[in-house]
Amino acid sequence: MNGEIEINPRYSETDQMGVIYHANYFSYFEVARTNLFEELGYSYRKIEEEGIILPVIEVNCKYKKAIKFNEKIIVKAEISFIQRIKIGFNYTIYRKSDREVLATGFTNHGFVDKNLKPIRFKMFNEEFKQILNEIRTDLNEH
Amino acid sequence: MNGEIEINPRYSETDQMGVIYHANYFSYFEVARTNLFEELGYSYRKIEEEGIILPVIEVNCKYKKAIKFNEKIIVKAEISFIQRIKIGFNYTIYRKSDREVLATGFTNHGFVDKNLKPIRFKMFNEEFKQILNEIRTDLNEH
Amino acid sequence: MNGEIEINPRYSETDQMGVIYHANYFSYFEVARTNLFEELGYSYRKIEEEGIILPVIEVNCKYKKAIKFNEKIIVKAEISFIQRIKIGFNYTIYRKSDREVLATGFTNHGFVDKNLKPIRFKMFNEEFKQILNEIRTDLNEH
Amino acid sequence: MNGEIEINPRYSETDQMGVIYHANYFSYFEVARTNLFEELGYSYRKIEEEGIILPVIEVNCKYKKAIKFNEKIIVKAEISFIQRIKIGFNYTIYRKSDREVLATGFTNHGFVDKNLKPIRFKMFNEEFKQILNEIRTDLNEH
Numbered sequence: 001m002n003g004e005i006e007i008n009p010r011y012s013e014t015d016q017m018g019v020i021y022h023a024n025y026f027s028y029f030e031v032a033r034t035n036l037f038e039e040l041g042y043s044y045r046k047i048e049e050e051g052i053i054l055p056v057i058e059v060n061c062k063y064k065k066a067i068k069f070n071e072k073i074i075v076k077a078e079i080s081f082i083q084r085i086k087i088g089f090n091y092t093i094y095r096k097s098d099r100e101v102l103a104t105g106f107t108n109h110g111f112v113d114k115n116l117k118p119i120r121f122k123m124f125n126e127e128f129k130q131i132l133n134e135i136r137t138d139l140n141e142h
Numbered sequence: 143m144n145g146e147i148e149i150n151p152r153y154s155e156t157d158q159m160g161v162i163y164h165a166n167y168f169s170y171f172e173v174a175r176t177n178l179f180e181e182l183g184y185s186y187r188k189i190e191e192e193g194i195i196l197p198v199i200e201v202n203c204k205y206k207k208a209i210k211f212n213e214k215i216i217v218k219a220e221i222s223f224i225q226r227i228k229i230g231f232n233y234t235i236y237r238k239s240d241r242e243v244l245a246t247g248f249t250n251h252g253f254v255d256k257n258l259k260p261i262r263f264k265m266f267n268e269e270f271k272q273i274l275n276e277i278r279t280d281l282n283e284h
Numbered sequence: 285m286n287g288e289i290e291i292n293p294r295y296s297e298t299d300q301m302g303v304i305y306h307a308n309y310f311s312y313f314e315v316a317r318t319n320l321f322e323e324l325g326y327s328y329r330k331i332e333e334e335g336i337i338l339p340v341i342e343v344n345c346k347y348k349k350a351i352k353f354n355e356k357i358i359v360k361a362e363i364s365f366i367q368r369i370k371i372g373f374n375y376t377i378y379r380k381s382d383r384e385v386l387a388t389g390f391t392n393h394g395f396v397d398k399n400l401k402p403i404r405f406k407m408f409n410e411e412f413k414q415i416l417n418e419i420r421t422d423l424n425e426h
Numbered sequence: 427m428n429g430e431i432e433i434n435p436r437y438s439e440t441d442q443m444g445v446i447y448h449a450n451y452f453s454y455f456e457v458a459r460t461n462l463f464e465e466l467g468y469s470y471r472k473i474e475e476e477g478i479i480l481p482v483i484e485v486n487c488k489y490k491k492a493i494k495f496n497e498k499i500i501v502k503a504e505i506s507f508i509q510r511i512k513i514g515f516n517y518t519i520y521r522k523s524d525r526e527v528l529a530t531g532f533t534n535h536g537f538v539d540k541n542l543k544p545i546r547f548k549m550f551n552e553e554f555k556q557i558l559n560e561i562r563t564d565l566n567e568h
Binding site: 008010026030043044 | 292294295296310311314315318327328329353354
């Protein structure tokens with residue numbers, strides 16, 4: 001359980017500069033985020049079944065080196081913070097062959113119900129709260 | 143009312159061959175299909191409000207000349223047939239500058255309700271039926 | 285070596301009907317096609333290095349059952365025919381859990397050089413020709 | 427000349443939450459950026475012909491209200507800064523009907539040549555430099 005997943009960039013994701021189009025990095029982040037929840041034993045589907053949706057509030061990506069078609073990458077997701085009604089994730093994209101960092105980014109999400117009304121984290125089910133608390137890096141750092 | 147809409151291909155839609163990636167043509171077809179319904183005075187949203195969904199059953203595209211980024215195109219949609227529980231559309235993509243045909247294709251769709259149960263065309267509301275009947279080319283040709 | 289690859293559909297690939305958007309199936313086909321060449325020991329990159337490009341001439345997909353987010357699928361690619369200046373692939377998408385067929389399709393491609401001039405198959409390098417000949421199903425069937 | 431362009435979000439751009447998928451906002455930003463250059467009389471194609479490429483260095487988006495399928499939006503692009511070898515753009519997405527702000531964002535780009543070597547802004551052709559200088563908001567604000 002390290003929040004990492006391997007992705008093989010697709011031809012459809014390239015642009016005419018001959019590299020992966022920049023907006024597609026956010027799909028990669030999402031794959032890593034989904035994978036992180038799977039690793040935690042708490043899939044996105046299960047979260048949605050609890051009636052919790054995690055709409056995106058803010059995203060960011062810094063591009064260091066271009067990604068080429070069919071150049072395998074590793075995308076790592078971590079929980080950066082959990083607040084009352086918000087959760088944040090950090091991402092790092094590595095080239096698989098030499099672990100060079102190709103990009104970093106973050107996405108922040110609200111906790112809302114199906115009617116888009118905010119839900120407080122402390123109202124979550126205990127199992128999910130415990131899982132999230134164990135891996136959040138804002139607490140771990142202290 | 144001719145079922146035509148102008149589209150300006152996007153950088154994000156190119157691939158590393160330097161042309162529009164082939165799967166994106168189906169998004170263009172969808173834009174033209176949506177536009178056709180708008181022109182008919184019967185938007186997709188209105189159809190969905192009637193409880194009708196049009197899932198795709200089969201699609202096809204023939205590529206004649208590549209489309210370049212920022213080379214304006216015209217996409218024309220027509221209703222090719224209406225059957226008991228199915229509807230078909232034909233599409234033509236033209237280069238705007240000289241009306242050269244760049245691609246042709248079709249998409250066929252079922253009529254289903256929210257539970258994905260087929261709905262018969264003759265059960266539709268009269269206004270929508272009349273609109274569709276006026277423009278179907280399978281009848282017009284006779 | 286069976287031309288099959290597992291794909292985990294992404295959230296970004298869903299649409300508001302709650303299923304994978306139909307045009308994305310062609311990205312899945314492409315992933316399977318790329319994988320097939322890898323399995324053959326002849327990657328897309330190697331083909332491009334030989335100066336051969338395979339632009340799409342025609343594509344088709346028949347949709348049987350919708351694909352849901354995070355429902356693992358298997359996509360199988362096969363070479364359906366090789367002609368003088370054309371190659372065809374057939375695809376089948378299975379649900380991983382029970383091997384139910386969810387969609388089938390094909391893509392046909394030309395053999396062209398960087399200037400988009402057709403190249404005849406018989407002019408290819410011997411190794412590539414032999415590999416392709418071994419797996420084409422149009423010959424195998426006889 | 428105001429850097430604004432109208433976009434009609436596509437069905438293909440929705441996700442299963444029933445709204446436009448967040449990564450697609452960067453395609454909208456790119457459409458607005460392309461349009462801005464067109465308005466300036468200096469198309470992307472012309473820039474690329476000068477041998478200048480503008481790879482993305484960093485992007486950001488803040489999401490305020492979800493965008494629905496077929497809900498027309500206005501996307502406004504502005505040049506936020508020009509530095510020695512970098513240029514930045516700010517974006518605002520409005521709902522067309524009432525001009526409510528739905529999202530804001532930025533993208534920063536390097537100036538590089540075909541070999542990805544940085545090019546200094548002061549080396550640009552005079553016409554392009556003058557055009558950019560006229561509309562940069564970092565100077566205008568003083």
